Amino acid sequence: MSSPRRNPNDLRSHRWFGPDDLRSFGHRSRAKQMGFGGEDFIGKPVIAILNTWSDLNTCHTHFRERAEEVKRGVYQAGGFPVEVPVMSLGEQFMKPTSMLYRNLSAMEVEETLRCHPIDGVVLMGGCDKTVPALLMGAFTMDLPCVFLPAGPMLRGRWRNETLGSGSDVWKYWAERCAGRLSCDAWNEIEDGIARSSGTCMTMGTASTMAAVTEALGLTLPGAASIPAVHSAHSRMAAACGRRAVDLVWEDLKPSRLLSRESFLNAITTLMTLSGSTNAIVHLIAMAGRAGFKLTLEDFDAIARRTPVLANLKPAGRFVMEDFHDAGGLPGLLNRLRDLLHLDCGTVSGKTLGESIAGAEVFQDEVIAPRDRPLSVEGGMAVLRGNLAPDGCVIKHTAMEPRFLKHGGPALVFKDYADLKARIDDEALPVTADSVIVLQGAGPVGAPGMPEWGMLPIPKKLLRAGVRDLLRISDARMSGTSYGACVLHVAPESNVGGPLALVRDGDRIEIDVAARTIHWDVTEAEAAIRKAAWVPPEPRFARGYGKLFSEQVTQANEGCDFRFLHHGPRTPEPDIF
Numbered sequence: 001m002s003s004p005r006r007n008p009n010d011l012r013s014h015r016w017f018g019p020d021d022l023r024s025f026g027h028r029s030r031a032k033q034m035g036f037g038g039e040d041f042i043g044k045p046v047i048a049i050l051n052t053w054s055d056l057n058t059c060h061t062h063f064r065e066r067a068e069e070v071k072r073g074v075y076q077a078g079g080f081p082v083e084v085p086v087m088s089l090g091e092q093f094m095k096p097t098s099m100l101y102r103n104l105s106a107m108e109v110e111e112t113l114r115c116h117p118i119d120g121v122v123l124m125g126g127c128d129k130t131v132p133a134l135l136m137g138a139f140t141m142d143l144p145c146v147f148l149p150a151g152p153m154l155r156g157r158w159r160n161e162t163l164g165s166g167s168d169v170w171k172y173w174a175e176r177c178a179g180r181l182s183c184d185a186w187n188e189i190e191d192g193i194a195r196s197s198g199t200c201m202t203m204g205t206a207s208t209m210a211a212v213t214e215a216l217g218l219t220l221p222g223a224a225s226i227p228a229v230h231s232a233h234s235r236m237a238a239a240c241g242r243r244a245v246d247l248v249w250e251d252l253k254p255s256r257l258l259s260r261e262s263f264l265n266a267i268t269t270l271m272t273l274s275g276s277t278n279a280i281v282h283l284i285a286m287a288g289r290a291g292f293k294l295t296l297e298d299f300d301a302i303a304r305r306t307p308v309l310a311n312l313k314p315a316g317r318f319v320m321e322d323f324h325d326a327g328g329l330p331g332l333l334n335r336l337r338d339l340l341h342l343d344c345g346t347v348s349g350k351t352l353g354e355s356i357a358g359a360e361v362f363q364d365e366v367i368a369p370r371d372r373p374l375s376v377e378g379g380m381a382v383l384r385g386n387l388a389p390d391g392c393v394i395k396h397t398a399m400e401p402r403f404l405k406h407g408g409p410a411l412v413f414k415d416y417a418d419l420k421a422r423i424d425d426e427a428l429p430v431t432a433d434s435v436i437v438l439q440g441a442g443p444v445g446a447p448g449m450p451e452w453g454m455l456p457i458p459k460k461l462l463r464a465g466v467r468d469l470l471r472i473s474d475a476r477m478s479g480t481s482y483g484a485c486v487l488h489v490a491p492e493s494n495v496g497g498p499l500a501l502v503r504d505g506d507r508i509e510i511d512v513a514a515r516t517i518h519w520d521v522t523e524a525e526a527a528i529r530k531a532a533w534v535p536p537e538p539r540f541a542r543g544y545g546k547l548f549s550e551q552v553t554q555a556n557e558g559c560d561f562r563f564l565h566h567g568p569r570t571p572e573p574d575i576f
Contacts, residue, residue: 005249008043012143015575016117017042023575027117036080045079045119045248047241050086050109052130057090059127059150059206061197062228066237070122070148073241079120079248081241086112089129091206099476100448102129102136103552103561104544106289109137115573118143120248122240126150126199126228128479131209132282135218139254139289140564144247146347147218148240149210151228152320153198158185163193164202164313166480170454178462198228201319203312204479208275209282214329215269216262217346218254221355225324247347260292261341265352267299268339271306271378272332274315274397276479277487280380281449285558288565296382296391296556300515303378306339308397309368314482315379315398318366326366330359335370381512383486386526387472387498387519390490390556395482396512400468403484407509407520408433408470410502415440416452424459432461435470435508439499440536442474442492443552443559447539453477453487472508472517474499474555486510486517488555494536495554501529 009018016027031041049070053063067083074081087105089098113121123134126149138145156163172189175181199206210224220243226233247253263283270279280299287294309332311318318326333340334356342353361367368374379397396404411434413419419438422428430436436455443449453475457466470484474492477485491497498519502508507520519526540546551561558565 012119013046013117041080047074047079047081047244048118048121049083051124052088054088057088059199069237070241073238077242077245079245091128097448097450098129102133105133106136110140113141120144120244122244123147128205136289142255144253146240151198151226151233152201154196155319156193158189158192165200167202167314177459196229202480205276205278208279212266215266225328257345258290262344263287267302271303273310274308274379285560300382306378307373308375326363327361330356331361332367334359383517385517388489392489394486398482399484404512408435410435410437410506412437432466438473439493445494451478453485454481490554490556
């Protein structure tokens with residue numbers, strides 16, 4: 001990865017600021033308009049700080065301060081920092097889902113980097129979809145970059161209980177619906193479950209994506225688990241600024257760092273963490289942007305050989321603050337050295353193997369030893385069968401074991417509105433053996449493939465003590481969720497996948513060990529139903545929604561846009 005240090009005239013920003021011509025006069029004079037002198041920006045790496053701060057993104061409330069700390073690091077290393085706001089994808093408030101806008105944000109990142117005089121970039125993200133969006137755009141543009149994760153929030157607290165965001169919401173909501181939790185207690189939980197800035201402190205999608213980004217080599221070592229309000233997070237921000245300057249001089253960009261083996265390391269990390277199923281969709285899309293093809297088979301093969309070592313909610317007991325104190329990702333990965341490609345590069349300038357060498361684990365109950373794993377297989381499995389010809393996924397480490405091999409009659413809901421209207425009807429013909437099926441929740445159908453996959457358990461079953469149920473959909477689910485939920489069924493129902501043809505009473509069976517899902521109807525009956533199926537009317541007639549619906553790929557292909565996922569590189573802008 002080493003290369004001779006670049007000359008200032010080789011900087012990309014030199015095309016804007018260096019020449020003795022009228023256009024560059026305009027660029028320099030406008031920079032001076034902002035109070036900067038030529039000595040600030042001429043001949044120095046211009047480092048963009050892509051900040052996804054927003055008053056509507058609760059995970060990123062500390063980012064205005066962190067951006068200033070990144071600037072400090074850039075100045076320390078002799079660069080010129082420029083803070084540039086880009087679209088903030090806040091999971092909590094965006095409807096129907098922030099996933100609908102991941103590709104839009106990735107487009108903005110790519111074009112923002114392309115059209116400005118930028119040499120390198122610090123990517124600031126954390127809340128679920130900001131991470132893949134920033135990285136997808138950065139991979140396509142291919143400038144030297146380093147990622148600064150937002151960091152998890154502090155552990156939640158209610159009375160004498162540690163609370164994990166998301167995971168314990170579902171747990172206590174079920175108890176409230178069952179009549180076993182008072183309104184006062186519920187309000188106390190609401191006050192105590194999110195006590196600082198930062199992302200979910202469970203191993204949800206945000207922490208999963210931070211960890212796989214570190215495994216890819218795109219953060220500085222140990223960055224993925226530092227709590228958002230920890231002083232070490234401020235120090236990491238400044239370190240990212242300093243390193244970004246060096247990355248530019250070394251011309252160390254994603255295309256020189258990333259390989260297929262880098263992504264296999266990321267998948268291994270996902271599996272040992274029992275991380276979010278959402279990472280499968282994102283990693284496929286990210287790898288495609290970097291020029292590598294990942295398939296569901298890659299995930300399943302690695303899952304079969306990777307033990308779960310991280311004892312983190314929702315599949316385990318602890319939260320990210322505990323994980324950080326126990327040794328964080330370097331400590332965990334050092335216990336998996338034989339399963340990793342250790343010669344992969346990282347933005348630190350070291351190989352992955354060098355970065356994790358000597359990293360220790362201080363609490364075996366949080367990060368298990370190899371001889372005492374929480375599970376001998378990774379945290380999720382890929383199922384295939386006549387209901388999901390292109391695959392589906394299940395997080396079997398976070399469900400009741402009785403569903404590892406299960407069959408029952410389908411109870412079908414045509415869309416989420418239908419589900420909400422009928423799920424708690426006392427007359428609903430549902431039992432503990434029923435298989436709840438949700439249609440119309442995929443990339444095109446919902447739209448955007450929302451996190452509806454942890455379908456609610458009917459209240460009458462909750463009152464009877466049922467806490468898990470086999471549920472199947474073409475939706476995603478939050479990384480903080482749990483339960484026997486089959487997700488990402490592909491092709492989705494709205495494009496005519498077999499899920500669209502399921503009717504009440506059809507028997508559906510899954511066998512996780514055999515990696516199968518079976519819809520018990522004859523091929524002749526399925527053909528009759530397919531012939532009678534009428535595609536839904538398009539939801540959008542204009543705008544971004546229309547673009548999304550026409551161009552998005554299915555879950556097994558990463559839900560990227562077809563016109564972004566393939567094709568030659570976009571040329572650099574002309575400067576006239």
